[in-house]
Amino acid sequence: MSASNRLQRAFHLFDEANQQDPNTEVFDGKTYPKELLYAQRMTMQLNSFEPNASEALQLTARCQHICRWEIGRDSYEMNREGYLRWRQALKKFHAEKAAAILTEVGYTEEIISKVKFLLEKKQLKKNEETQTLEDVICLVFLEHYFEPFAEKHPEEKTIDILQKTWRKMSKKGHGAALQLPLSENSINLVSKAIGSA
Template identity: 90%
Template sequence: MSTSNKLQRAFHLFHEANQQDPNTEVFDGKTYPKELLYAQRMTMQLNSFEPNASEALQLTARCQHICRWEIARDSYKMNREGYLRWRQALKRFHAANAAAILSEIGYTEEIISKVKFLLEKKQLKKNEETQTLKNVICLVF
């Protein structure tokens, strides 16, 4: 499978996963699963902000909130510590889900590790791609 075919297959599988989101958002008069719309916005913003983004960064942007609804915020204490624990759990959850999908498609361990690294927001302010991802997140948010 060529790189572009793998990328499109990954986007399709991320789309299928996020299509299950019970939370919805209305955009231009149409209702979308919330995380599906978010994933599409992340890709559009990345393409605008960094048109030459690496494949790993493109994958990461698209799956940044994959199946996010499965770990509810209220499953953690409703204080700062609970919020931070929830965010850390989400990072690990998103990384595991993305890795499973990418592995199924046949991505190399190198790409999978890079996507996990970026999803976990490692070396923020030190790693250019982590910082680019964070910038795109802020622009979409």
């Protein structure tokens, strides 16, 4: 199997897994399984932000949230400690799910280990590909999920989340974020967050 065919086969199996998501999201009048739509948005954003991304990074972006619904937030205590434990469990869960699919497709242990490394967000701010992945995650959040989040939470919490998001990003990520097609309200909130950071 050629490298291109292998990548597309992996994407297909990742999407097939995410197609099972019972949670849905309506976008442009069409209903999608939530994590399938998220995965496709991650690929689109990576292609725009880093068109020369390695195969490992392309794979990681596509399976970033694979089958996330299987470990609900309510599986852990509803406090900060519980949240952090949930996030750590998800990283390991996504890495295991992805590794099983990549093994089935025929990827080498080197590629599989790299995808697992990236999914676990190791060496953020130090490893270039981990940072690129984090930038893409933040850009997808800002473009597609920030506005609904802001509508549900008070401005103080929204600005705090924006500042935390901003701190995770690189200068290149910041530049891309400022070019996103955000609403006037979102732009104002981002400006406040950056200004008081």
